[in-house]
Amino acid sequence: MKLLIDAQQLSKTFVLHQQDGLALPVLADVSLQVAAGECVALTGPSGAGKSTLLKALYANYLVGGGSIRIHHQGSWVDMTTARPHEIASVRRHTLGYVSQFLRVIPRVSALDIVAEPLLEWGYSMQEAQQQAGAWLARLNIGERLWQLPPATFSGGEQQRVNIARGMIAPRPILLLDEPTASLDAANRAVVVELMREARQRGAALVGIFHDEDTRTAVASRIFDVPLAPALCA
Numbered sequence: 001m002k003l004l005i006d007a008q009q010l011s012k013t014f015v016l017h018q019q020d021g022l023a024l025p026v027l028a029d030v031s032l033q034v035a036a037g038e039c040v041a042l043t044g045p046s047g048a049g050k051s052t053l054l055k056a057l058y059a060n061y062l063v064g065g066g067s068i069r070i071h072h073q074g075s076w077v078d079m080t081t082a083r084p085h086e087i088a089s090v091r092r093h094t095l096g097y098v099s100q101f102l103r104v105i106p107r108v109s110a111l112d113i114v115a116e117p118l119l120e121w122g123y124s125m126q127e128a129q130q131q132a133g134a135w136l137a138r139l140n141i142g143e144r145l146w147q148l149p150p151a152t153f154s155g156g157e158q159q160r161v162n163i164a165r166g167m168i169a170p171r172p173i174l175l176l177d178e179p180t181a182s183l184d185a186a187n188r189a190v191v192v193e194l195m196r197e198a199r200q201r202g203a204a205l206v207g208i209f210h211d212e213d214t215r216t217a218v219a220s221r222i223f224d225v226p227l228a229p230a231l232c233a
């Protein structure tokens, strides 16, 4: 199987400056490899560091030690040492991130928010909007909402717009932080199907799925995030 993520010996300690510099070790010596077509579900008790690991893989958090190699356009990029423009390129073309919450941009319509990643890939406006419409329709966002900015959408509607935006460009790797958290059963089923389709096209998925049915339906492997030693009772 073709390896797409190779993270080795990651460590991350938060330093709480407002608490006299208290050090909170969260990740200690965590290694994770993920191949094309896999879906790895991160598990572990609340506070174990699942979101922290996901954000570290996306280079949103700096790590204290270790390496995060991402297979990007035929070579490996270490996200822990990559320059900002390399990180931006990896994110645009290779590494997608579906967060729990949509970052709403004032006055930008749902259709344009979803179409944007395809415009960045060089698609024409017409093609990008056509595909964006298809994604919104698949995720049961009624056409009457497409031209509206999602600021006033319900939590579940915003999450579905976010999923469409995060998945519309078929990037080789997808990181998903509770993508089905605010969804009803019917929409959860659609998102499970979309994640399965991503695996079938050879994408590597890493996600946090608190809902056990979703995890069972989509994950090919469980990765239990180990508690950092200082947090062990």
Ligand SMILES: Nc1ncnc2c1ncn2[C@@H]1O[C@H](COP(=O)(O)OP(=O)(O)OP(=O)(O)O)[C@@H](O)[C@H]1O
Residues within 6 Å of the ligand: 014, 015, 016, 024, 026, 044, 045, 046, 047, 048, 049, 050, 051, 052, 053
């Ligand atoms: N930005 C931050 N600054 C300081 N501490 C943080 C920060 N982010 C996370 N932490 C701490 O790191 C630990 C791990 O948090 P994280 O959100 O990764 O856990 P989790 O396993 O995803 O938990 P949950 O299942 O409850 O979402 C927690 O103790 C949290 O308080």
